[in-house]
């Protein structure tokens with residue numbers, strides 16, 4: 308993971324388009340580009356097209372786990388360590404907390420913290436609009452913009468809903484699953500599904516009782532998994548960390564970098580870049596179909612719905628038929 312932060316204090320030639328300024332790593336251009344992407348402007352479409360050939364260099368780190376286990380605190384502490392290692396960082400907090408629920412979100416925590424005024428840390432909070440705590444399509448795009456801006460590491464924090472875990476697994480290079488001591492009978496809270504996606508498991512709040520027991524419970528679950536999947540499965544480290552004091556944070560940074568070294572060979576990077584485009588394409592296509600469907604309305608679509616509702620037509624067959632209808636309407 309080479310440091311490719313723009314050099315501050317050096318005077319580069321001033322490029323003038325937003326895309327050029329973004330690619331040069333200008334912080335203001337990064338902020339403007341993200342706003343454009345969030346608002347889905349015409350400028351954003353051109354920008355997203357322009358950055359495609361420059362993607363896939365940032366290391367994307369995904370943090371997930373139940374609310375309250377200390378993900379934000381952990382990310383904040385890890386950023387301190389990454390800065391110590393000269394990495395520039397982009398942070399995306401996808402947080403369903405709203406002013407109504409009163410939860411402190413990662414962005415606030417970091418803005419209040421020691422990174423204020425450090426151009427090597429750029430934080431953006433995104434609402435998990437309609438995605439139940441999962442990643443919004445916007446998050447994936449913002450991630451790409453940070454990547455294009457030359458951030459060495461892009462950190463994403465999501466709340467542990469089933470959906471966000473699946474999505475983070477698709478996008479992140481290194482997936483960190485965070486839990487807290489005292490799982491006890493509650494082990495199913497982090498059972499199979501979430502273990503499947505973890506590259507690194509963190510037991511945070513190691514200052515509390517039962518942390519050591521939770522670590523060994525998790526190691527036990529992992530060895531069952533290894534037994535079931537054979538030795539092909541990579542070893543998943545279980546780290547005991549106290550995020551509030553920073554104890555164990557350098558070990559987490561080491562584990563992340565070790566995993567990144569294994570995961571990101573040249574071939575894997577190329578495959579990942581294509582997976583990102585595939586995901587963007589799926590999102591854009593779904594959006595387009597929804598829009599066309601609302602615009603189309605009309606008798607044919609109503610007929611189709613009626614037939615499905617009466618049990619005359621299966622939903623998959625109806626979907627196939629709908630695509631034909633939309634295509635012919637759109638073509639005319």
Ligand SMILES: Nc1nc2c(ncn2[C@@H]2O[C@H](COP(=O)(O)OP(=O)(O)O)[C@@H](O)[C@H]2O)c(=O)[nH]1
Nearest residue numbers: 374375376377378379380511512513549550551
């Ligand atoms: N005792 C202890 N508390 C912690 C630790 N890390 C975080 N917390 C506390 O746990 C609470 C939730 O932390 P937060 O980072 O917001 O959790 P998140 O919802 O997973 O992002 C806060 O009150 C933190 O101060 C830790 O290592 N030990």
Ligand SMILES: [Mg+2]
Nearest residue numbers: 378379412413
């Ligand atoms: Mg949080």
